[in-house]
Amino acid sequence: xxxxxxxxxxxxxxxxxxxxxxxxxxxxxxxxxxxxxxxxxxxxxxxxxxxxxxxxxxxxxxxxxxxxxxxxxxxxxxxxxxxxxxxxxxxxxxxxxxxxxxxxxxxxxxxxxxxxxxxxxxxxxxxxxxxxxxxxxxxxxxxxxxxxxxxxxxxxxxxxxxxxxxxxxxxxxxxxxxxxxxxxxxxxxxxxxxxxxxxxxxxxxxxxxxxxxxxxxxxxxxxxxxxxxxxxxxxxxxxxxxxxxxxxxxxxxxxxxxxxxxxxxxxxxxxxxxxxxxxxxxxxxxxxxxxxxxxxxxxxxxxxxxxxxxxxx
Numbered sequence: 415x416x417x418x419x420x421x422x423x424x425x426x427x428x429x430x431x432x433x434x435x436x437x438x439x440x441x442x443x444x445x446x447x448x449x450x451x452x453x454x455x456x457x458x459x460x461x462x463x464x465x466x467x468x469x470x471x472x473x474x475x476x477x478x479x480x481x482x483x484x485x486x487x488x489x490x491x492x493x494x495x496x497x498x499x500x501x502x503x504x505x506x507x508x509x510x511x512x513x514x515x516x517x518x519x520x521x522x523x524x525x526x527x528x529x530x531x532x533x534x535x536x537x538x539x540x541x542x543x544x545x546x547x548x549x550x551x552x553x554x555x556x557x558x559x560x561x562x563x564x565x566x567x568x569x570x571x572x573x574x575x576x577x578x579x580x581x582x583x584x585x586x587x588x589x590x591x592x593x594x595x596x597x598x599x600x601x602x603x604x605x606x607x608x609x610x611x612x613x614x615x616x617x618x619x620x621x622x623x624x625x626x627x628x629x630x631x632x633x634x635x636x637x638x639x640x641x642x643x644x645x646x647x648x649x650x651x652x653x654x655x656x657x658x659x660x661x662x663x664x665x666x667x668x669x670x671x672x673x674x675x676x677x678x679x680x681x682x683x684x685x686x687x688x689x690x691x692x693x694x695x696x697x698x699x700x701x702x703x704x705x706x707x708x709x710x711x712x713x714x715x716x717x718x719x720x721x722x723x724x725x726x727x
Contacts, residue, residue: 419505419506419542419625420504420505420542420546420624421502421503421504421505421506422502422503422504422505422510422546422547422550424549424550425550426502426550427501427502427510427547427550427551428550428551430501430502431501431502431512431520431522434499434500434501434512435512435520437498438498438499438512441498443496443498443499443512443514444498444499444512444514444516445514445515446515446516446517446519447466447467447468447515447516447517448466448467448468449464449465449466449467449517449693450464450465450467451463451464451465451580451581451582451583452465452700453582453583454703454704454707454708456707456708456709456710457591457606457608457707457709458590458591458606459587459588459590459591459606459690459708459709460583460584460587460690461587461690461691461692461708461709462579462580462582462583462584462587462690462691462692463691463692463693463694463700463703463708464517464580464691464692464693464694465694465695465696465697465700466517466693466694466695466696490529490567490568490569491514491567491569492511492523492525492526492567492569492571493528493529493569495509495511495525496511496514499511499512499514501522504524504543504546504547505539505542505543505546506527507526507527507528507539507543508524508525508526508527508539508540508543509524509525509527510522510523510524510525510547511523511525513573517693518575518579518580518686518691519576520575520576521573521574521575522547522551522573522574522575523571523572523573523574524540524543524544524547524555524571524572524573524574525569525570525571526539526540526569526570526571529569529570530569530570530651530652531568531569531570531651531652531654532558532559532560532565532567532568532569532570532571533559533560533568533654533655533658534570534649534651534652534653534654534655535636535639535646535652535653535654535655536557536572536632536635536661537632538628538629538632540570540572541628541629541631541632541635542624542625542628543572544572544574544631544663545619545620545624545627545628545631546624547574548574548620548663548665549620551574551576552576552577552665553574553575553576553577553664554574554575554577554579554586554662554663554664554686554689555572555573555574555662555663555664556572556573556574556575556660556661556662556663556684556685556686556689557572557573557660557661557685558573558660558684558685559655559658559659559660559661559673560655560657560658560659560673561658561676562658562673562674562675562676563658563659563660563673563676563684563685564660564676564682564683564684564685564687565684573685575686577664579686579689579690579691580691584690586664586689586690587689587690587691588669588688588689588690590606591604591605591606591607592604592613592667592669594606595613595667597613597615600614600615600634600637601613601614601637601638601641602614602615608709608713608718608719609671609712609713609716609717609718609719610642610643610671610672610716610717610718610719611642611669611670611671611672611688611716612638612641612642612669612670613638613667613668613669613670614634614637614638614667614668615666615667615668616631616634616663616664616665616666616667616668617665617666618630619631620665631663631668634668635661635668635670638668638670639655639659639670641670642659642670642671642672642717643672644656644657644659644672657672657673658672658673659671659672659673660673660684660685660687660688661685662685662688662689669688671685671688671716672716672717673715673716673717674714674715674716674717674718675714675715676715677715678702678706678711678714678715679699679702679706680695680699680702681694681699681702681703681711683711683712683715687708687711687712687715688712688716690708692708692711
Protein backbone atom coordinates (compact mmCIF):
# COMPACT_ATOMS: atom_id res chain seq x y z
CA UNK A 415 0.00 0.00 0.00
CA UNK A 416 1.38 3.40 -0.96
CA UNK A 417 1.40 6.54 1.17
CA UNK A 418 -1.81 7.62 -0.58
CA UNK A 419 -3.59 4.43 0.51
CA UNK A 420 -3.65 3.03 -3.03
CA UNK A 421 -2.49 -0.50 -3.77
CA UNK A 422 -2.76 -0.09 -7.55
CA UNK A 423 0.70 0.64 -8.93
CA UNK A 424 0.52 3.26 -11.71
CA UNK A 425 0.94 1.88 -15.20
CA UNK A 426 -0.07 -1.69 -14.36
CA UNK A 427 -3.86 -1.90 -14.70
CA UNK A 428 -4.00 -2.48 -18.47
CA UNK A 429 -1.48 -5.33 -18.41
CA UNK A 430 -3.24 -6.92 -15.42
CA UNK A 431 -6.56 -6.59 -17.25
CA UNK A 432 -5.19 -8.21 -20.42
CA UNK A 433 -3.70 -11.14 -18.50
CA UNK A 434 -6.81 -11.72 -16.40
CA UNK A 435 -9.14 -11.57 -19.42
CA UNK A 436 -7.09 -14.26 -21.13
CA UNK A 437 -7.21 -16.46 -18.04
CA UNK A 438 -10.92 -15.86 -17.33
CA UNK A 439 -11.90 -16.69 -20.91
CA UNK A 440 -9.87 -19.89 -20.87
CA UNK A 441 -11.38 -21.15 -17.61
CA UNK A 442 -14.93 -20.02 -18.46
CA UNK A 443 -15.25 -17.48 -15.63
CA UNK A 444 -15.70 -14.65 -18.14
CA UNK A 445 -18.72 -15.18 -20.37
CA UNK A 446 -19.09 -12.33 -22.88
CA UNK A 447 -22.53 -11.85 -24.42
CA UNK A 448 -22.28 -11.25 -28.18
CA UNK A 449 -24.24 -8.38 -29.70
CA UNK A 450 -24.85 -6.75 -33.04
CA UNK A 451 -24.54 -2.95 -33.27
CA UNK A 452 -26.68 -0.42 -35.10
CA UNK A 453 -26.67 3.39 -35.12
CA UNK A 454 -29.94 5.25 -34.48
CA UNK A 455 -29.91 9.05 -34.70
CA UNK A 456 -32.09 11.47 -32.75
CA UNK A 457 -31.52 14.96 -31.41
CA UNK A 458 -28.06 15.28 -32.92
CA UNK A 459 -26.81 12.09 -31.27
CA UNK A 460 -25.90 8.94 -33.17
CA UNK A 461 -26.87 6.39 -30.52
CA UNK A 462 -25.12 3.04 -30.51
CA UNK A 463 -27.80 0.37 -30.07
CA UNK A 464 -26.69 -3.15 -29.25
CA UNK A 465 -28.99 -6.09 -29.97
CA UNK A 466 -28.28 -9.21 -27.92
CA UNK A 467 -27.35 -12.16 -30.10
CA UNK A 468 -27.69 -14.65 -27.23
CA UNK A 469 -29.31 -14.03 -23.85
CA UNK A 470 -28.93 -17.57 -22.54
CA UNK A 471 -25.99 -16.78 -20.26
CA UNK A 472 -27.64 -13.73 -18.76
CA UNK A 473 -30.87 -15.68 -18.24
CA UNK A 474 -28.94 -18.47 -16.53
CA UNK A 475 -27.37 -16.00 -14.11
CA UNK A 476 -30.76 -14.46 -13.35
CA UNK A 477 -32.23 -17.92 -12.67
CA UNK A 478 -29.40 -18.66 -10.23
CA UNK A 479 -30.19 -15.49 -8.31
CA UNK A 480 -33.90 -16.31 -8.29
CA UNK A 481 -33.21 -19.79 -6.90
CA UNK A 482 -31.04 -18.29 -4.16
CA UNK A 483 -33.79 -15.80 -3.30
CA UNK A 484 -36.43 -18.55 -3.24
CA UNK A 485 -34.26 -20.48 -0.78
CA UNK A 486 -34.12 -17.44 1.49
CA UNK A 487 -30.53 -16.59 0.59
CA UNK A 488 -29.12 -13.28 -0.55
CA UNK A 489 -27.05 -13.73 -3.67
CA UNK A 490 -24.02 -11.45 -3.81
CA UNK A 491 -21.51 -12.12 -6.63
CA UNK A 492 -19.01 -9.77 -4.98
CA UNK A 493 -18.90 -11.29 -1.49
CA UNK A 494 -17.00 -13.40 -2.01
CA UNK A 495 -15.99 -12.49 -5.55
CA UNK A 496 -14.83 -15.07 -8.07
CA UNK A 497 -11.00 -15.07 -7.88
CA UNK A 498 -10.85 -15.86 -11.61
CA UNK A 499 -12.43 -12.46 -12.27
CA UNK A 500 -10.05 -10.56 -9.98
CA UNK A 501 -7.95 -7.96 -11.82
CA UNK A 502 -6.22 -5.88 -9.15
CA UNK A 503 -6.29 -4.48 -5.63
CA UNK A 504 -7.08 -0.78 -5.88
CA UNK A 505 -6.98 0.25 -2.23
CA UNK A 506 -7.74 -0.96 1.27
CA UNK A 507 -11.45 -0.50 0.49
CA UNK A 508 -11.83 -1.44 -3.20
CA UNK A 509 -10.93 -4.16 -5.70
CA UNK A 510 -11.14 -4.26 -9.49
CA UNK A 511 -13.01 -7.17 -11.10
CA UNK A 512 -14.03 -8.22 -14.59
CA UNK A 513 -17.74 -7.99 -15.38
CA UNK A 514 -18.65 -11.66 -15.78
CA UNK A 515 -21.42 -11.20 -18.38
CA UNK A 516 -19.86 -8.34 -20.31
CA UNK A 517 -21.46 -6.77 -23.37
CA UNK A 518 -18.70 -4.16 -23.74
CA UNK A 519 -15.15 -5.51 -24.06
CA UNK A 520 -12.79 -4.90 -21.09
CA UNK A 521 -15.66 -3.89 -18.81
CA UNK A 522 -14.33 -3.38 -15.27
CA UNK A 523 -16.12 -3.25 -11.92
CA UNK A 524 -14.77 -1.16 -9.03
CA UNK A 525 -16.20 -2.92 -6.00
CA UNK A 526 -16.11 -2.24 -2.26
CA UNK A 527 -14.37 -5.02 -0.34
CA UNK A 528 -16.96 -4.94 2.46
CA UNK A 529 -20.66 -4.70 1.74
CA UNK A 530 -21.98 -1.19 1.18
CA UNK A 531 -25.42 -0.56 -0.26
CA UNK A 532 -25.63 0.69 -3.86
CA UNK A 533 -28.08 3.37 -2.70
CA UNK A 534 -25.63 4.99 -0.29
CA UNK A 535 -23.90 8.12 -1.53
CA UNK A 536 -20.42 7.89 -3.01
CA UNK A 537 -17.57 8.45 -0.57
CA UNK A 538 -14.02 9.79 -0.73
CA UNK A 539 -12.82 6.18 -0.95
CA UNK A 540 -15.10 5.51 -3.95
CA UNK A 541 -13.80 8.62 -5.72
CA UNK A 542 -10.17 7.71 -4.99
CA UNK A 543 -10.66 4.20 -6.42
CA UNK A 544 -12.44 5.49 -9.53
CA UNK A 545 -9.79 8.12 -10.20
CA UNK A 546 -6.97 5.59 -9.78
CA UNK A 547 -8.50 3.35 -12.46
CA UNK A 548 -9.43 6.19 -14.81
CA UNK A 549 -5.85 7.49 -14.69
CA UNK A 550 -4.91 4.14 -16.23
CA UNK A 551 -7.59 4.00 -18.92
CA UNK A 552 -9.16 6.64 -21.16
CA UNK A 553 -12.66 5.44 -20.55
CA UNK A 554 -16.13 6.14 -19.26
CA UNK A 555 -16.73 5.62 -15.56
CA UNK A 556 -20.31 5.28 -14.44
CA UNK A 557 -22.56 4.53 -11.49
CA UNK A 558 -26.14 3.28 -11.35
CA UNK A 559 -27.59 4.73 -8.16
CA UNK A 560 -30.36 2.26 -7.30
CA UNK A 561 -32.53 -0.28 -9.10
CA UNK A 562 -34.57 2.43 -10.82
CA UNK A 563 -31.30 3.69 -12.30
CA UNK A 564 -30.39 0.27 -13.72
CA UNK A 565 -28.41 -1.25 -10.84
CA UNK A 566 -28.63 -5.05 -10.92
CA UNK A 567 -26.70 -5.69 -7.67
CA UNK A 568 -27.20 -4.08 -4.23
CA UNK A 569 -23.46 -4.29 -3.36
CA UNK A 570 -21.84 -0.93 -4.17
CA UNK A 571 -19.83 -0.94 -7.39
CA UNK A 572 -18.76 1.65 -9.90
CA UNK A 573 -18.01 0.62 -13.48
CA UNK A 574 -15.47 1.54 -16.15
CA UNK A 575 -15.44 0.80 -19.88
CA UNK A 576 -12.76 1.94 -22.33
CA UNK A 577 -13.49 4.34 -25.17
CA UNK A 578 -14.68 4.15 -27.89
CA UNK A 579 -17.88 2.53 -26.64
CA UNK A 580 -18.41 0.42 -29.77
CA UNK A 581 -16.55 -0.68 -32.91
CA UNK A 582 -18.93 1.46 -35.00
CA UNK A 583 -20.09 5.02 -34.62
CA UNK A 584 -18.67 7.89 -32.55
CA UNK A 585 -16.18 7.52 -29.71
CA UNK A 586 -18.76 8.68 -27.19
CA UNK A 587 -22.14 9.49 -28.79
CA UNK A 588 -23.25 12.10 -26.25
CA UNK A 589 -20.08 14.22 -26.60
CA UNK A 590 -21.43 16.65 -29.27
CA UNK A 591 -24.18 17.76 -26.87
CA UNK A 592 -21.81 17.99 -23.89
CA UNK A 593 -19.53 20.22 -25.98
CA UNK A 594 -22.42 22.73 -26.29
CA UNK A 595 -22.95 22.99 -22.51
CA UNK A 596 -23.42 26.38 -20.85
CA UNK A 597 -21.92 26.93 -17.40
CA UNK A 598 -23.02 29.22 -14.62
CA UNK A 599 -20.13 29.00 -12.20
CA UNK A 600 -19.05 25.37 -11.72
CA UNK A 601 -22.36 23.81 -12.86
CA UNK A 602 -23.33 23.40 -16.50
CA UNK A 603 -26.28 22.20 -18.55
CA UNK A 604 -26.38 20.97 -22.14
CA UNK A 605 -29.27 22.57 -24.10
CA UNK A 606 -29.66 19.47 -26.28
CA UNK A 607 -30.50 17.23 -23.31
CA UNK A 608 -34.27 17.52 -22.70
CA UNK A 609 -34.26 16.07 -19.16
CA UNK A 610 -33.00 17.31 -15.79
CA UNK A 611 -29.21 16.98 -15.50
CA UNK A 612 -26.11 18.82 -14.33
CA UNK A 613 -22.50 18.92 -15.54
CA UNK A 614 -19.14 19.80 -14.04
CA UNK A 615 -15.69 20.05 -15.57
CA UNK A 616 -13.03 17.59 -14.39
CA UNK A 617 -9.84 18.40 -16.33
CA UNK A 618 -7.88 19.44 -13.24
CA UNK A 619 -8.68 16.23 -11.30
CA UNK A 620 -6.19 14.15 -13.31
CA UNK A 621 -3.08 16.27 -12.74
CA UNK A 622 -3.24 16.95 -9.00
CA UNK A 623 -2.05 14.63 -6.18
CA UNK A 624 -4.34 11.59 -5.60
CA UNK A 625 -5.75 12.60 -2.22
CA UNK A 626 -6.53 16.14 -3.34
CA UNK A 627 -8.00 14.86 -6.62
CA UNK A 628 -10.33 12.41 -4.87
CA UNK A 629 -11.53 15.23 -2.61
CA UNK A 630 -12.24 17.48 -5.58
CA UNK A 631 -14.08 14.72 -7.44
CA UNK A 632 -16.21 14.11 -4.35
CA UNK A 633 -16.90 17.83 -3.99
CA UNK A 634 -18.15 18.12 -7.56
CA UNK A 635 -20.25 14.98 -7.23
CA UNK A 636 -21.96 16.50 -4.19
CA UNK A 637 -22.36 19.82 -6.00
CA UNK A 638 -24.22 18.15 -8.88
CA UNK A 639 -26.30 16.06 -6.47
CA UNK A 640 -27.62 19.28 -4.95
CA UNK A 641 -27.97 20.98 -8.34
CA UNK A 642 -30.54 18.40 -9.51
CA UNK A 643 -32.48 18.52 -6.24
CA UNK A 644 -31.22 15.34 -4.57
CA UNK A 645 -29.67 15.04 -1.12
CA UNK A 646 -28.25 12.57 1.35
CA UNK A 647 -30.44 11.02 4.04
CA UNK A 648 -29.11 9.29 7.14
CA UNK A 649 -30.08 5.63 7.17
CA UNK A 650 -28.98 2.11 7.97
CA UNK A 651 -25.53 1.43 6.57
CA UNK A 652 -24.65 5.02 5.73
CA UNK A 653 -25.94 8.18 4.06
CA UNK A 654 -28.49 7.16 1.45
CA UNK A 655 -29.59 8.96 -1.68
CA UNK A 656 -32.97 10.67 -1.68
CA UNK A 657 -33.70 9.41 -5.21
CA UNK A 658 -32.25 7.25 -8.01
CA UNK A 659 -29.69 8.68 -10.42
CA UNK A 660 -26.99 7.89 -12.96
CA UNK A 661 -23.49 9.30 -12.85
CA UNK A 662 -21.15 9.42 -15.86
CA UNK A 663 -17.48 10.35 -15.56
CA UNK A 664 -14.94 11.06 -18.32
CA UNK A 665 -11.60 12.79 -18.00
CA UNK A 666 -13.06 16.16 -19.16
CA UNK A 667 -16.46 16.12 -17.41
CA UNK A 668 -18.93 14.68 -14.90
CA UNK A 669 -22.64 14.25 -15.78
CA UNK A 670 -25.38 13.67 -13.21
CA UNK A 671 -28.89 12.54 -14.26
CA UNK A 672 -31.73 11.87 -11.77
CA UNK A 673 -34.06 9.02 -12.73
CA UNK A 674 -37.82 8.48 -12.60
CA UNK A 675 -38.04 4.83 -13.70
CA UNK A 676 -35.88 1.88 -14.72
CA UNK A 677 -37.08 1.31 -18.27
CA UNK A 678 -39.31 2.18 -21.20
CA UNK A 679 -41.74 -0.42 -22.60
CA UNK A 680 -39.52 -3.27 -21.44
CA UNK A 681 -36.22 -1.66 -22.50
CA UNK A 682 -33.94 -1.32 -19.49
CA UNK A 683 -31.77 1.79 -19.29
CA UNK A 684 -28.69 2.31 -17.12
CA UNK A 685 -26.01 5.01 -17.12
CA UNK A 686 -24.65 3.90 -20.50
CA UNK A 687 -27.92 5.00 -22.09
CA UNK A 688 -27.13 8.60 -21.16
CA UNK A 689 -23.73 8.22 -22.80
CA UNK A 690 -25.58 7.29 -25.99
CA UNK A 691 -25.32 3.50 -25.79
CA UNK A 692 -28.48 1.42 -25.40
CA UNK A 693 -29.11 -2.32 -25.23
CA UNK A 694 -32.16 -4.20 -26.49
CA UNK A 695 -32.87 -7.88 -26.07
CA UNK A 696 -34.47 -8.64 -29.42
CA UNK A 697 -35.75 -7.22 -32.71
CA UNK A 698 -39.14 -6.22 -31.25
CA UNK A 699 -37.46 -3.95 -28.70
CA UNK A 700 -35.26 -2.50 -31.43
CA UNK A 701 -38.37 -1.47 -33.37
CA UNK A 702 -39.92 0.07 -30.25
CA UNK A 703 -36.72 2.05 -29.73
CA UNK A 704 -36.59 3.23 -33.32
CA UNK A 705 -40.24 4.23 -33.35
CA UNK A 706 -40.03 6.21 -30.12
CA UNK A 707 -36.50 7.53 -30.67
CA UNK A 708 -33.57 6.94 -28.26
CA UNK A 709 -33.64 10.47 -26.82
CA UNK A 710 -37.37 10.11 -26.19
CA UNK A 711 -36.66 6.88 -24.31
CA UNK A 712 -34.09 8.68 -22.13
CA UNK A 713 -36.54 11.51 -21.50
CA UNK A 714 -39.12 8.99 -20.31
CA UNK A 715 -36.81 7.36 -17.75
CA UNK A 716 -35.19 10.59 -16.54
CA UNK A 717 -36.91 13.53 -14.83
CA UNK A 718 -38.77 15.87 -17.17
CA UNK A 719 -37.73 19.51 -17.04
CA UNK A 720 -40.37 21.83 -15.64
CA UNK A 721 -41.57 24.48 -18.11
CA UNK A 722 -40.16 27.96 -17.66
CA UNK A 723 -42.52 30.56 -16.17
CA UNK A 724 -40.40 33.49 -17.26
CA UNK A 725 -42.74 36.22 -18.58
CA UNK A 726 -39.94 38.24 -20.06
CA UNK A 727 -40.70 41.19 -17.78
